[in-house]
Amino acid sequence: MSLEEFLAEWHNDSPTLLVHTSGSTGKPKPMWVEKRRMEASARMTLDFLGLCEGDTALLCLPLDYIAGKMMVVRSLVGHLRLLPMPPSGHPLSSTSHPLPLITFAAMVPMQVYNSMQVPEEYERLRQIRHLIIGGGAIDERLERRLLDFPHAVWSTYGMTETLSHIALRRLNGGSASSWYTPLPGIHVSANEDDCLVVDAPQLHDGPLVTNDIVELLSEGRFRILGRKDNVVCSGGIKIQIEEVERRLATHLSSPFVLTKCKDERLGEVLVLLTEDQNLNAVDDICRRVLPKYWQPREIRFVEKIPMTETGKVKRSFT
Numbered sequence: 001m002s003l004e005e006f007l008a009e010w011h012n013d014s015p016t017l018l019v020h021t022s023g024s025t026g027k028p029k030p031m032w033v034e035k036r037r038m039e040a041s042a043r044m045t046l047d048f049l050g051l052c053e054g055d056t057a058l059l060c061l062p063l064d065y066i067a068g069k070m071m072v073v074r075s076l077v078g079h080l081r082l083l084p085m086p087p088s089g090h091p092l093s094s095t096s097h098p099l100p101l102i103t104f105a106a107m108v109p110m111q112v113y114n115s116m117q118v119p120e121e122y123e124r125l126r127q128i129r130h131l132i133i134g135g136g137a138i139d140e141r142l143e144r145r146l147l148d149f150p151h152a153v154w155s156t157y158g159m160t161e162t163l164s165h166i167a168l169r170r171l172n173g174g175s176a177s178s179w180y181t182p183l184p185g186i187h188v189s190a191n192e193d194d195c196l197v198v199d200a201p202q203l204h205d206g207p208l209v210t211n212d213i214v215e216l217l218s219e220g221r222f223r224i225l226g227r228k229d230n231v232v233c234s235g236g237i238k239i240q241i242e243e244v245e246r247r248l249a250t251h252l253s254s255p256f257v258l259t260k261c262k263d264e265r266l267g268e269v270l271v272l273l274t275e276d277q278n279l280n281a282v283d284d285i286c287r288r289v290l291p292k293y294w295q296p297r298e299i300r301f302v303e304k305i306p307m308t309e310t311g312k313v314k315r316s317f318t
Helices: 003-010 035-049 066-078 109-116 119-126 140-146 241-249 279-289
Strands: 016-020 030-034 056-059 081-084 104-107 130-133 152-159 164-170 187-190 195-199 208-216 222-227 231-234 237-240 256-263 267-274 298-301
Touching: 003 066, 016 066, 030 035, 035 066, 035 164, 056 066, 066 081, 066 104, 066 164, 104 109, 109 119, 109 130, 109 140, 140 241, 187 208, 222 241, 237 241, 241 256, 241 279, 267 279, 279 298
Parallel strands: 056 081, 056 104, 104 130, 130 152, 231 267, 267 298
Antiparallel strands: 016 030, 152 164, 187 195, 195 208, 208 222, 231 237, 256 267
C-alpha cells in the first residue's frame, strides 16, 4: 500500500479500516479496526514521548501493517512532519539528498542492526531523538550496542490487536531496564498460566489475553519471559524456547533460531536453524553450554533465518 492510498482510506467516510496481523505464528489475518481508536493510540504515544507539532517522524515501515499505519496516524494527530522512505533494510541510506534531523522513528531490529554496519547510517541512527524498536525480540548483543546512544531508544510491546504498542522500556542511559512500563490508561495483569492480560478500553473491547508469559511488578511494570506457544514439551519436560536462545546467544556467532517439531517418542523436540554451515561446531557448543534436556535434537543449516514481512522470526517454518 502506498502513502497516498492509505491517506485516501483514512480520510474516507468509513469509521474503520482493514489491517493484517504480522503472521509471526501463522498466516497473517485480516482485522477491521476503528479509526477513533487508532487516534487514541497515537495520542498515548505522542504524550508519553513528549512529541510536539513540527517534529519530524520517519516512516520506513510498510503500510500494509499496523506499525507503518500508526506512524502516519501519529503524524496526522500530532501535526508532525512526516518523512516517508521506501521500506528497506537500510532506512537511513539516502544519499540523493541530506536527511533532516529526525525526532521520531520506528524500526524493526533488523533495520537497526543493518544501520549500525554502515558508518554514515550509524551516525544518523544515533541522532534520532526518539527511536522505538518493535516487531521482534532485540538481541542482547544489539541491546548492548545501543546502551551509549545519546538520545532515547525504546523497545516496544504490543500487537495488531492493541493498535501497535501499549508499553515501552528504555534501552539506553540511566533509565535502561528490562521492564516494560504501560502507557497511561493501560492496565495489565497475569492469568493462571502467567500470560499477560491487557486491559486497554480506549483501544480494545474487553481484556485481551496474550500468549506472552510474564513476570509482573506491583506497580504494573512487566517483563517478558517467553511465549506460551514457544513452550516445548519434550519427554515430559517443559522447555521455554526463548530461555534456551538467551543461553546460546553469547556463544553462537551466526544468526540462529529455535523451533520445535513433533516426535513419536518424546512428543516434541527442539530444532535449531542456523546460518552457520559448520553444524558440528554448533552442535559442540550446544552440548557444552546447554543442559542435557535443552539440547536440540536436530540442527539444520538455512541460508537465511525465516522472517515475516514485518521482521519477526517465523517459527512456524518447516
